[in-house]
Amino acid sequence: MPGMIRRIVAASAVVCVFAGVVADVFAQSTADEIAKYRDALQDGNPAELWEARGEEMWKTPRGPKHVAFASCDLGQGAGVVKGAYAQLPRYFADAGRVMDLETRLVWCMVNQQGYTHADATKTVFGNGSAKRSDLEALAAYVTSRSQGVKMNVPLDEPHVHDMYALGEKMFYYRGGTHDFACATCHGDDGKRIRLQDLPNLTKVEGAQKAYTTWPAYRVSQGELRTFQWRLNDCFRQQRFPELVFGSDASIALTAYLAGRANGAEYRGPAIKR
Amino acid sequence: MADPMKIRANVVGDSTEVKVLMSHEMETGQRKDAQGKVIPAWFIQNVRVVHNDKVVLAAQWGPSVAKNPFLSFKFKGGAKGDKIRITWVDNHNDTRTDEATIA
Amino acid sequence: MQRRNIVRTASGALLIAATAGGVLYGCASAPADRADGQRAEAMLKSSFKAHGQATLDRLDQDETQRLCSEYAGRALPQPVAERIEKANLATIRFPADGKLVGDWKSGEKIAQSGRGFQYSDDPTKPAGANCYACHQLSPQELSYGTIGPSLYQFGKRRGFTDETRRYAWQKIYNAQAFNACSNMPRFGHRHILTDAQIRDVVALLVDPASPVNR
Numbered sequence: 001m002p003g004m005i006r007r008i009v010a011a012s013a014v015v016c017v018f019a020g021v022v023a024d025v026f027a028q029s030t031a032d033e034i035a036k037y038r039d040a041l042q043d044g045n046p047a048e049l050w051e052a053r054g055e056e057m058w059k060t061p062r063g064p065k066h067v068a069f070a071s072c073d074l075g076q077g078a079g080v081v082k083g084a085y086a087q088l089p090r091y092f093a094d095a096g097r098v099m100d101l102e103t104r105l106v107w108c109m110v111n112q113q114g115y116t117h118a119d120a121t122k123t124v125f126g127n128g129s130a131k132r133s134d135l136e137a138l139a140a141y142v143t144s145r146s147q148g149v150k151m152n153v154p155l156d157e158p159h160v161h162d163m164y165a166l167g168e169k170m171f172y173y174r175g176g177t178h179d180f181a182c183a184t185c186h187g188d189d190g191k192r193i194r195l196q197d198l199p200n201l202t203k204v205e206g207a208q209k210a211y212t213t214w215p216a217y218r219v220s221q222g223e224l225r226t227f228q229w230r231l232n233d234c235f236r237q238q239r240f241p242e243l244v245f246g247s248d249a250s251i252a253l254t255a256y257l258a259g260r261a262n263g264a265e266y267r268g269p270a271i272k273r
Numbered sequence: 274m275a276d277p278m279k280i281r282a283n284v285v286g287d288s289t290e291v292k293v294l295m296s297h298e299m300e301t302g303q304r305k306d307a308q309g310k311v312i313p314a315w316f317i318q319n320v321r322v323v324h325n326d327k328v329v330l331a332a333q334w335g336p337s338v339a340k341n342p343f344l345s346f347k348f349k350g351g352a353k354g355d356k357i358r359i360t361w362v363d364n365h366n367d368t369r370t371d372e373a374t375i376a
Numbered sequence: 377m378q379r380r381n382i383v384r385t386a387s388g389a390l391l392i393a394a395t396a397g398g399v400l401y402g403c404a405s406a407p408a409d410r411a412d413g414q415r416a417e418a419m420l421k422s423s424f425k426a427h428g429q430a431t432l433d434r435l436d437q438d439e440t441q442r443l444c445s446e447y448a449g450r451a452l453p454q455p456v457a458e459r460i461e462k463a464n465l466a467t468i469r470f471p472a473d474g475k476l477v478g479d480w481k482s483g484e485k486i487a488q489s490g491r492g493f494q495y496s497d498d499p500t501k502p503a504g505a506n507c508y509a510c511h512q513l514s515p516q517e518l519s520y521g522t523i524g525p526s527l528y529q530f531g532k533r534r535g536f537t538d539e540t541r542r543y544a545w546q547k548i549y550n551a552q553a554f555n556a557c558s559n560m561p562r563f564g565h566r567h568i569l570t571d572a573q574i575r576d577v578v579a580l581l582v583d584p585a586s587p588v589n590r
Binding site for chain 3: 165169172177179183187192193194195198202237242243247249252
Binding site for chain 1: 344
């Protein structure tokens with residue numbers, strides 16, 4: 001860090017700025033470095049910037065109908081945010097569908113705030129200040145209000161149960177040019193791709209550790225990313241076509257992994273490589 | 274235009290500990306976009322923190338500070354309820370000032 | 377002969393004709409949850425959109441992929457494993473000129489590159505094999521994955537023989553000929569690498585001068 005900050009005049013010596021763009025997947029020196037960087041940043045997770053923007057949005061009337069999210073039911077009653085994420089995905093009778101957080105937010109934007117589906121999903125993954133995603137900010141806010149709450153996806157509910165089973169199938173579905181399935185990269189303990197540790201998502205502990213830390217601020221991208229993004233990007237690496245945002249497959253996989261995380265405390269939005 | 278900063282300031286012993294998150298692209302001017310065009314430099318150049326009309330920190334940053342920077346520092350003095358004011362100015366002369374109360 | 381089954385469309389998409397994957401055998405011993413599998417497949421179809429070279433036919437499974445998905449997470453019965461290996465062994469082609477070993481330096485580059493076949497990759501650029509993503513090879517490269525076993529000293533350990541060279545060619549061409557439902561891509565069979573590229577990667581494994589064997 002010294003040398004990156006050219007001049008500082010401070011009343012005290014303890015000044016700390018996080019510097020350096022963390023380079024791409026294969027350009028890292030060691031996993032230790034990444035861990036150190038992450039620990040250091042835990043204190044000041046930029047995810048909070050998204051949370052703040054999302055909270056503002058949640059409370060402000062929006063859209064053609066000028067309606068705030070106060071009327072949006074995430075499963076715990078209209079406008080209730082606290083603990084809601086820990087019980088998603090769940091079945092929503094008004095939509096006739098099992099939904100994850102992001103899909104439900106889009107549903108409220110369309111059905112209550114009057115957006116078209118196209119407008120509500122125009123920027124699902126943001127890219128810098130010129131192309132910001134409302135959904136990422138809203139997801140950061142809502143998920144942050146489940147911190148410390150134990151995951152409790154209602155797997156007894158038949159629709160959710162069904163999605164969970166399909167998600168499991170999908171997890172093992174091999175295809176594409178490379179014969180990859182999620183299980184290819186996430187089916188064993190202690191494996192890594194290059195230097196990146198791969199969680200064993202077929203084990204409860206692996207699924208818990210992974211699921212409860214998303215959304216996450218990705219240092220390498222300078223963006224807050226949601227679980228929909230995580231799935232989208234893993235399917236890209238899997239050489240599959242592009243996962244449609246909020247599609248049944250995305251919700252099934254989310255139900256599977258969130259369901260397996262049941263019992264673990266939610267700890268997101270976290271900060272990651 | 275820029276997003277507000279997230280500021281936390283707490284009295285710790287005889288000092289005040291300040292933690293600030295800023296929302297900024299911090300483009301180095303060395304990256305290229307998908308078309309191979311250089312993305313112009315855009316970064317915070319000056320940061321100033323004022324407590325009771327006294328500058329407690331003034332920093333000049335370069336382009337190598339990470340996107341959405343996190344700054345943490347301590348200064349001697351400061352009491353619960355005091356205000357601190359933080360300002361940044363970037364190389365586009367864009368600026369933002371936010372205030373926080375020491376807790 | 378395999379090559380003839382590939383059609384490169386204007387957009388660079390790969391269409392692999394049905395014969396390349398092959399309906400290899402009618403499997404009668406379907407596990408009980410076949411119906412679930414079919415529902416999962418239908419769900420997949422409606423959940424993806426074509427993006428560049430990654431077209432929707434990537435979701436179509438060949439017989440090997442289908443069986444490996446069905447039995448995933450539990451033991452593969454021996455007869456099924458044998459059928460898969462036999463069918464995959466039958467796909468292996470040796471180069472017309474019989475030359476199996478190329479240039480290990482170029483093989484190292486191919487083993488390093490993870491580019492290729494993702495919709496974010498440029499389909500006009502040659503694809504890599506990313507062997508390092510899963511294997512240790514040259515001891516100089518510290519950034520290697522552990523999904524597959526270490527291949528350091530592969531040639532030295534197995535002997536610099538014709539048999540080793542032939543095995544290396546075949547294993548890279550179609551890993552499932554030897555190990556049903558292996559996690560290793562079938563680089564030749566699925567047209568990920570060209571014959572010339574496989575030759576160079578074989579060299580990386582079996583050339584006594586390659587860093588893998590030093």
